[in-house]
Amino acid sequence: MAESTSRLCLVTGATGYIGGRLVPLLLDAGHRVRCLVRSPEKLRDVPWRDRVEVVRGDLLDADQVRSACEGADVLYYLVHSLAKKEFADLDRRSAATVAAEAERAGVARIVYLGGVHPASGQLSEHLRSRAEVGEILLRGGVPAVALQAAVIIGSGSASFEMLRYLTERLPLMVTPSWVRNRVQPIAIRDVLHYLVGAARIPAAVNRTFDIGGPDVLTYAEMMSGFAAVAGLPRRRMVPVGVLTPRLSSLWINIVTPVPRSIGAPLIESLINEAICAEHDIDEFVPPPEGGTTSYRDAVGLALRKIRRGEVETRWSDASPAGAPWEPLPSDPPWSGGSAYRDVREHRTTAPARDVWRVVEGIGGRNGWYSFPLAWAVRGWADRLIGGVGLRRGRRDPRRLRTGDALDWWRVEELVDGRYLRLRAEMRVPGRAWLEMSVEPGGAAGACYRQRAVFIPRGLLGHAYWWAVAPFHGLVFGGMARNITSAAEHAATV
Numbered sequence: 001m002a003e004s005t006s007r008l009c010l011v012t013g014a015t016g017y018i019g020g021r022l023v024p025l026l027l028d029a030g031h032r033v034r035c036l037v038r039s040p041e042k043l044r045d046v047p048w049r050d051r052v053e054v055v056r057g058d059l060l061d062a063d064q065v066r067s068a069c070e071g072a073d074v075l076y077y078l079v080h081s082l083a084k085k086e087f088a089d090l091d092r093r094s095a096a097t098v099a100a101e102a103e104r105a106g107v108a109r110i111v112y113l114g115g116v117h118p119a120s121g122q123l124s125e126h127l128r129s130r131a132e133v134g135e136i137l138l139r140g141g142v143p144a145v146a147l148q149a150a151v152i153i154g155s156g157s158a159s160f161e162m163l164r165y166l167t168e169r170l171p172l173m174v175t176p177s178w179v180r181n182r183v184q185p186i187a188i189r190d191v192l193h194y195l196v197g198a199a200r201i202p203a204a205v206n207r208t209f210d211i212g213g214p215d216v217l218t219y220a221e222m223m224s225g226f227a228a229v230a231g232l233p234r235r236r237m238v239p240v241g242v243l244t245p246r247l248s249s250l251w252i253n254i255v256t257p258v259p260r261s262i263g264a265p266l267i268e269s270l271i272n273e274a275i276c277a278e279h280d281i282d283e284f285v286p287p288p289e290g291g292t293t294s295y296r297d298a299v300g301l302a303l304r305k306i307r308r309g310e311v312e313t314r315w316s317d318a319s320p321a322g323a324p325w326e327p328l329p330s331d332p333p334w335s336g337g338s339a340y341r342d343v344r345e346h347r348t349t350a351p352a353r354d355v356w357r358v359v360e361g362i363g364g365r366n367g368w369y370s371f372p373l374a375w376a377v378r379g380w381a382d383r384l385i386g387g388v389g390l391r392r393g394r395r396d397p398r399r400l401r402t403g404d405a406l407d408w409w410r411v412e413e414l415v416d417g418r419y420l421r422l423r424a425e426m427r428v429p430g431r432a433w434l435e436m437s438v439e440p441g442g443a444a445g446a447c448y449r450q451r452a453v454f455i456p457r458g459l460l461g462h463a464y465w466w467a468v469a470p471f472h473g474l475v476f477g478g479m480a481r482n483i484t485s486a487a488e489h490a491a492t493v
Contacts, residue, residue, distance in 0.1 A: 099140030154188025197285030295424030370478030
C-alpha cells in the first residue's frame with residue numbers, strides 16, 4: 001500500500017472487546033498503530049504485539065494523552081467506564097481531555113463508537129453518557145466521526161453473552177415489556193468494517209452516523225432467532241409488566257455471566273428502541289462485500305467461533321478503570337498491611353511440559369481440580385452479591401494470555417511454560433491472587449508450586465480469611481495434588 005494512504009492510528013481501548021479486534025484490521029489495511037493503555041502488560045501476549053507501538057497512559061492525564069497523540073493522524077476513542085458507578089462523570093472527563101489534547105497535538109480525525117438512541121425522549125444513564133461523549137468529541141477542534149450501533153452480535157460481546165445465556169438456560173421465560181421493543185442489531189464484523197473505513201472519511205465530515213444490520217427485531221425475536229440457529233427447542237415467553245429494568249438486571253446477574261455492574265446499564269438501555277434513523281455512512285464507507293450481515297448469520301458465526309475456541313476478545317477482557325493491576329512481589333513482604341498466604345508444593349514424575357499443560361488449561365469447563373461443590377457455592381454467592389461468579393469461563397480452552405478473564409480470575413502475569421499469576425475479581429473484602437509455577441525437578445520429573453495470597457481490607461477482611469481458612473486444605477491442597485495427578489495421568493497416555 002502506498003505510503004500516502006498509510007496513517008498512524010492511535011487506538012484507545014486496545015485491551016477491550018472492540019479495540020482488541022480493530023487493531024489487527026488496521027494493520028492489515030496498511031496503517032501504523034499506536035495503542036494507549038493503562039496496563040501495557042495486557043497486550044504482551046496478543047499475536048500483533050510486535051507490530052504496534054504501545055504507550056502507557058490514562059485518558060484523564062492530559063500530559064500522557066498529548067504525548068500519545070503526537071504524530072497521530074487518527075484517534076480511535078473506544079473506552080467506556082461502564083463497570084464504575086461514576087462512569088458518566090469519568091467518561092465525560094476523559095472525552096474532554098482527549099478532545100482538547102488531540103487538537104493541541106494536531107490529530108486530523110477522531111473516530112468514536114457510541115450507541116444508537118432515539119432523538120427525543122428519556123434515555124438511560126448509559127445511553128445518555130454514550131451520547132454525551134459523542135457530543136463532546138464532535139464539539140472539539142478535531143473533526144470527529146461518531147458511529148452509533150445498537151446490540152453488537154459477536155463471540156464475546158457483553159450483549160451477545162447476555163442474549164445467549166438467557167436463551168440457552170431458560171426454555172420458559174417470564175419476560176418484561178422491554179423485550180417487545182425493537183432493536184437493529186449489527187454483526188461485529190460489520191462494526192469493524194465501518195471503524196476501519198472511518199479512518200479515510202474526508203476531514204470536512206464532522207457528524208454522527210447510525211450503523212446497523214439489515215434486520216429490525218424485538219429482543220424477544222432475537223432470543224427466538226438465537227434458539228433456532230443454536231438448534232434449541234422453541235423458547236416459550238410469558239409477558240408480564242412488573243419486571244422493571246432494575247429487577248431484570250438482578251435476574252440477569254444470576255442467569256448470565258455478565259455481572260450486574262455491566263448488565264444493569266445494558267438492560268436499562270433496552271427501555272429505548274434502538275433503530276437506525278439513517279444509513280448515510282454508506283456514502284463515505286462502502287458497505288461490506290455482499291452487504292451487512294443478517295442477524296441469524298451473525299449468530300451462527302459467533303457460535304462457530306465459540307465452539308472452536310476462536311474468540312479473539314471478550315467483554316470481560318477489559319478491566320474496570322482503577323482496577324488494581326500492581327505486580328505481586330515474589331519474596332518481600334507486602335508494605336502497608338498484612339498478607340495471608342497458603343503455600344503448596346508437590347513433586348511429580350510427570351514432565352514439566354505436561355504439568356504446565358494442566359496449569360494453562362485450568363478453569364472453564366476443566367474446573368479447578370478440587371472440591372467442585374465448594375467452588376460452585378462460592379461462585380453462586382459471588383453472583384448473588386453482584387460479582388462476576390465462575391461463569392465467565394475462558395477465551396480459549398487451551399491457551400491463556402496476559403489480561404484474559406478466567407472465571408472469577410484475571411490473568412495478571414504469564415511466563416509460558418513456567419509461571420501463571422491470577423488476580424481475583426470476585427467480591428471479597430480485600431485483594432487476592434493465586435500463583436502457579438512449574439520447574440523441571442531433575443530426571444523427567446517436575447516441581448509444582450502454588451501460592452494463594454490475600455491482603456485483607458479492614459477487620460472484615462481478616463474475619464473473611466479465618467472463616468474460609470479451614471477449607472484451604474480441601475480446596476488448595478486438593479488442587480495441588482490433583483493438578484500433578486492429572487499431569488502424571490496425561491504423561492502415561
